[in-house]
Amino acid sequence: MRIYLYLIAGITSALIGWNIGQFFLTDLGLFSSFPELILYPCIAISLAIGMVLNEIFISSPTRPKLCLKKAKFPVLIALGLGLIIGLFSGAIAQILFLPFFGIPAVIVRIVGWLLIGVAVGLAEGLTWRWETVEAGDKKRFLHRLIASIGGAMGASFLAAILFEVVRVFLQEMPKNLRLAEDPIGFSVLGLFLGLTFSLTSSPSYLVALRAGSGFEYVSQIFAQISPESINLSKDYPRIDQSVLTFVSDSSLDRIEEGLSIKLPSKGSFKIGSNNDCHIYIPSLPDHVATIEIKSREAILIPHVLYFNHIAINGEDLKTKKNIVLKHNYLVTFYSILKGENNSENTIIINHEKIFRFVYYNRFFDPQG
Template identity: 80%
Template sequence: MRIYLYLIAGITSALIGWNIGQFFLTDIGLLQSFPEIVLFPCIAISLAIGMVLNEIFISSPTRPKMCLRKAIIPLLIALSLGLIIGLLSGSIAQILFLPFFNIPPVIVRTFGWLLIGVAVGLAEGLTWRWETVEAGDKKRFRQRLIASVGGASLASLIAAILFELVRIFLKEMPKNLSLMEDPIGFSILGLLLGLTFSLTGSPSYLVALRAGSGFEYVSQEFAQVMPKSINLDKGYPSINQLVLSFVSDSTTDKIEEGLSIKLPSKGSLKIGSEKDCDICIPSLGDHVATIEIKSREAILIPHILYFNYIAINGEMLKTKKNITLKHNYLLTFYSPADSENNQENQQLINYEKFFRFVYYNRFFDPQG
């Protein structure tokens, strides 16, 4: 679905920009002798705004009002970059078209399209800082910016080459069809830019766990006033910071409700109360389960002694069979019953004490 949305956004934005440019050129008669100076900025602005808006709404698809609020600064940046670089590319193209330079029009048009791609790539890469807290990682932000600019430049270069091939083909067709070369060419540009950003804009990690019920924050004052209603373990739910980290780039290792845990792309993670567990929750059994992470796949491996303390999407496990996790799966881990109330030393479950995670393998904006 993500790639289709990018492709549609790219084609639509390019055609909107072209139509706006035609409105200024034909209906208003603005700079008809220098069409590139009008057309290139319109295309660049429309594509930049379209790609930025698409990324914002995809990152938080269920909260359109929040998306609109946080889109103000990114859209202003996209508008500015599209206008400035679009005017620059159009002006350079008009200058290079002069007979004095004797430069083939193919090279001039290709260079102009390349600058449009740079404008859109810069807008998409720079505005990402305002779109998600993931951009707080400076290394990740640089990677995203370089990938956006480089990918958009390559896409625009390929689109320019394809556009020239389309021009050659349409010259042999009736005149009505030859008039369609510009919208077809810019549609190709939007299509390739959308495809590029659907790839370069993919999350840097595909697997994550968001802490839910059971990890609520409790102040020390409340814990002292209501000690019986609060589980006062010596420790607290935490992560192994050598392996895991929070999306919010927090320096603490404490797991709290709403925090999302970035998981590695490969490897295995232990969940339980033992100190060597990667996700350590003191109220659980010593080693409740293991999550085995492979390429684009995560498998929950319940421990033979604690599989019946685990629920997937609200359904308690009845066997120790491995579970392949899917996007938005709810993982609930229950605590054993207190030993004081378990005189026969049976494996009893405290259904009132549980810890819940939401599993993601397509990590949307953590702010969403």
Template identity: 60%
Template sequence: MRIYLYILAGLSSALIGWNIGQFFLTDIGLFKEFPEVTLFPCIAISLACGMVMNEIFISNPTRPKLSWRIAKTPLLIAVGLGTLAGLISGGISQILFLPQIRFPTPIVRIIGWLLIGASVGLAEGLTWRWHSMEAGDPKRFWQRFKVSVLGASTASLFAAAIFELIRTTLGAMPAEFKGVEDPLGFSILGLLLGLTFSITNSPSYLGALRAGTGFEYTGENYEDIDPNLQPVNKSSPCIDKSILKFVNNGDAYEIEEGLSIQLPGTGTVRIGSAVKKANIYIPGLPLHVADLELKNRDAILKPNRVAFNCIEVNGERLTSGDDIRRLKHNYVLTFYSEKKDGIKEPKIYRFVYYNRFLDPQA
């Protein structure tokens, strides 16, 4: 469904921009002598706004009012970049189209479309910061930004090449077919941009564990005193900050209800109560309860053979140490503390696993 929505958004945005440009050119007569100066900004603005809005609404499908609120700044950026890139590409194209210069038409069109595609990629990449908390990670933000710009630029080059091929073919056809050249060409541009963004903007499959029952805040937070101060007695659940961090609070180390632990893309995360060896430390559990083995987009829960009865997956208690589970999105993991003298009921600690990056704004 995601890919179809992106393609539809690209096609409709390109055609809306082209129709707006035709309105200015034919009905108002704006810069009729320089059609590219009018047409290119309209298409660039429409594509940039369309791609940005599509990403925002796909990220928040059940919250349209929230999407409209957070879309204000991204849309202003998209309009500004689209206008600037459209005017530059239109101006360059208009100059190179002058008969005195005699520059090859296909190369001029490729340059113009490349600038339009790059502006759409810039708008999509930059505005991501305003509607996603995942962009708070500088490394992830710049990775996404570079991929967006490069992908959009490449898509525009392919669109220009395909359009020139079609244009050459239509040159040998009846004259009435040439009237569809421009809308057909920009439709191809929008289609390829939508297809590209459906790939480059796919959800980040970095897993996350969201803390739930059992992690309620019960006392003073060490970070209120000194962010660098570590707990003395390890009485509170916490994470190993050398390989783990919280999604929306990278400086914290104590696990509290509602916080989400960002899991690494690959590697092994140990869960238990061993002070120096557990990456997710939970007091009251066995020293080593289980391991989370992370491989690309998969997370595999491997219970300790002597502590498997402390684990529950989606309400189903594990029956053996061989009961290895491949976790799926929204799986609930429950860990029970060991029974000790004077304790009638074991304490429960619960996580919700997400197979894509948990964005609190999504």
């Protein structure tokens, strides 16, 4: 679905920009002798804004109001970059078209489209800083920026080459089809840019667990007001920071409700109350389950003795059979009931005390 949304956004944005440009050129007669000065900025602005908005809404698809709120500053940046670089590319194209230079029109058009790609890639890469807390990682942000600009330039170059090939065939077609070469060409540009951003902007963290019920945080202030209501033990749920980190803050180790644990793309991670568990939860069995990640697939492997301490989407497991986790699956772990009458070898499930995670295999914006 993600790739289709990017393709649609790319084609639609390119056509909107082209139509706006035609309005200025044809209806208003603005700079009709220098069409690139109008067309290139309009298309660059429309593509830049379209790609930025598409990324924001895909990141938080269920929060349209939040998306609109976050979009204000990124859209202004996209508008400014599209306008400046679009005007620059249009001016460069007009200068290079002069007979004095003798540069083939094909080369000029390719250069112009490359600059449009730079504008869109720069806008998409830079505005990502204001779209998500994930961009707080400077290394990740720089990688994303370089990938956006480089990918956009490559897409623009390929689209320009393909357009020139198609343009040769259109010259043999009837006049009404030849008139459609520009919208067809810019649609191809939008298509290639959409395809590129669907890949370069894909989430780096393909697997994540968001903490839910059972990990509620109680502040020290509340504990002082009502000390009998909470046990402020130092033995708290936590992650192994040598392997796992939280999205919002890599310095934290305590698991709290709402925090998302980002998992590496490959490896296995133990969950339980043993000190060697990567996700440590004190009141669970010593090793309740393992999550194994391979080839963009996450498999929950219940422990043979404690599979009945696990529920998937509200249904308790009846067997020790492995579970292939899917996006938005609710994974619940039941704690052990502790009491004076329980012997050391007797394990009683406490259905009242649970610890729940939401599994993601496509990492939406944690701010969403």
